Amino acid sequence: MSRLIDKKLSRRRFLGLSSCTLATAVVGSQVKVLRALATSGDISAPVAGKDDSIFTTCGMCVNKCGVIARVRDGVIRKLDPNPNFIKSRAMLCARGNAGVQLVYDPDRLKYPLIRTGERGEGKFRKATWEEALDLVAKNLNTIADKYTRAGVMFASTEGTYQDHFFNQLAECFGSPNTVRHPTLCLSSNIQGFSATYGTNPTPDVLNADYIIMSGANRSEALITPDSIDMLKGDGGRRKIIYLDPRFTKTAAKADKWFPIKAGTDMAFILAMIHVIVTEGLYDKDYVRDNTVGFDKLLPHVAPYTPEWAQGACEIAADDIRKVAREFAEAAPKAVYYQGRRSSFTSNDTQMRRAMAILNAIVGNWDVKGGMIPNAGIKLTPHDYLAPWYDDVPGRIDADSVAFLSEKDGSWPVVQERVLAAKPYPIKGMMIYKQNVLASVPDRAKTVKMMDQMDFICTIDITMSDAAWYSDVVLPEATYLERLDPIESLGGPVPVAVFRQPAVEAKFESKPCLWIMQELATRLGEEIAETFNFTMDEYIHHQVKDNPKILVDLKEKGVYFERTEPDYGSTVGKKLKTISGKIEIFSQRYADKGLDPLPVYSSPQAIPAGKFRLIVGRHAFFTHGTTANNAYLHEIMPDNTLWLHSAAATQAGLTHGQRVKVRSSVGEETLSLEVTDKIRPDCVYMAHGFGVMSKGLSNIYGKGGCDAALIETKYCPISGNAAMHETLVEVVPA
């Protein structure tokens, strides 16, 4: 399964590109200086030590914002936003600021550890790197001999910039079974929009006059620059319509909040399309010239009237009509914002298709205030020749869903098939900073999946639940201690970023590249050959065709080629769809036996005494990884179960009491929060609590774990987990 890269890059050629070393670049006079603030003399100036300001990028979440690390006497004192970093509008959120704690966290992993007790018991002994790496390599080879190389799965995080090296090791080791986060996050979004536009565009939030958000809580699930740009500018002309079963902080900022029935967004969207096409409010010229299948859309949406939708999604027909008309009126500076996470229902890909179609018919494609295709910064990739192994079968989750991502896989499917050992057994697990026990639905099932492994190794910076269940735990250097490759952050205004160490790696922690190189050496010469470079060489190779990238990164901490989107760059060009146009009707879906136009299906009815469990983000944690950070922990020390006051009264439950939440796969105990900020038929709990690892000392024993309750369900088109299809009961603890 390993793919042969056409050309093998010799070390000599690779090295020949550049031989100079990459000295740490520090911030000089480029930082914006506040005008004329003279010293009053009354407050003594801070004691000066060895002072450095170092450009790097944040590693606390997916946004990767520009950071200046303020270092004095070898200690990081403060992380400031990089004022040059246009993507995040020169800001740093609570997590970004709390990153300083990561390096000095008493809970961080300090040495390689080898398990001594039962798996999950938490008994480890300190080991040398030599011993730990030997043990990992030995186990990988033993499993490969017994079960083929596909018998080891590789689960990876995203955004460390060194995840490329982990995935390279997987490929060169010869396992097809890499599994990454998208099916726990946004793969339905990518699938649904790509099926329509050939790409997943970015809404031009800054310039849109009318924004509809559903399933995208941007004031809490921060995405830069959208979370900043969505707020009204001077003049306040922007209107935000927000659909969510919860009254979130985004709802507090919206012009109108509709507490939509969970899992029915598609009904709302189809009814909007119905109004816009039947009232002739769509962009007729645009649709005629740039789309295919509009003729089939008309009869398709005929039954989806606002009155019908009112029954489905519980938003008044008149309101749907009003929103649809306003949306069409504001177009093309109007977007139905598709958000990021699309792990809501098993019909999520088709719901995203409906969103894409709605955007298409008002002609907002690639215009100011509309949906903008993403661009990137061109970097020279590091080519390598992965060894070929004849006896390795295809992915374990092959043919499970209509459009499986070859590199990302589908987490829910992998979990089920590994447990069933079908079509073959997987007995080894390499994990890079993905906290699979907190993020994959049905934690008990994930534990079982791990129980049947012969060997598990986790590379992380803290004792995550996944690390806690591992046989070998390897400590990685934090993002503030590493030199990381250059990364292009795609978007309408793409930027290139990198990381350089603010301080030396503490304890015995090592960067992922070093760990991969050491493992590769132990796994064989052919694999080691692909890792025969230093990070300096790698970075210089990335910029060999455009050295200015590195110059700018050193001087400004960020590289960009424009400050405004290149609107209209795709106008008159073929899109990456089969027809080259926007595909309202998808022949590709029809050929696969899928609905070529989005067909509504109702979510499972909620029986009396049960509630739909919904999950969601807030601005303090990133997934299952930062809840233990002391600065963030004190903002949110625990999670609660949200329940509407009317439902609580009916169930005889009171605010603050301990309750058990029970689904078909698990039971968690936490405190009840009686609030009117949620629909009476849903309950909500924040992610990141109810951990199993005692190595997370701040949060161990606090709150409940959503992954322990969510059942394994997924979208049959994208393989994206469906996290809002679990019904629970709530009883006094």
Added chain:
Amino acid sequence: MKNKRFAIVLDTNRCIDCKACTVACKTENHVPLGTDNYRNWVGPEPLRGTYPDLGQSFTPSQCQHCSNPPCEHVCPTGATTVTPDGIVHVIEHKCIGCKYCMTACPYDARYYNEEIEAVDKCTFCSQRIYGENGQLPACVETCPTKVRVFGDLNDPNSDVSKLLAKYPSRVLKPAQGTKPNLYYLI
């Protein structure tokens, strides 16, 4: 040279209660961990209305750097003092920890710092604003949605002066006569 009159103007309509200001302040100013220790905070206001017609506001707050500061008046040792640029601050070694100032402050903007054994509070990040690079206060610089604008009210061309000239604003607890220098746009 003319003194400054430092102030912060806040547009709370932009506040999303993300707590970036609080964490930035804590790390910048070595505020000890713990929920009783803070130089600034964001107060989620009570929910307004009834379901499903709800509303909520978020109000960031901190020391108001009053022109008539009650904390200064009650301090028995002169530890709390005001700089010529209007920054109300505590001289650490003069503070005896009697906490009169904490009681006197109508804004609950002070806490007792066990580590330095003195009362501590916002200084507009004087170490930053008077520092070599003339940085903004940490909370102002880091704020994702730019709720806060910092500047000199004595300079009519400063952003704070311009904002206050353009938009109506209010101060917190005006009846106390403290003459705060944090202005909330209405």
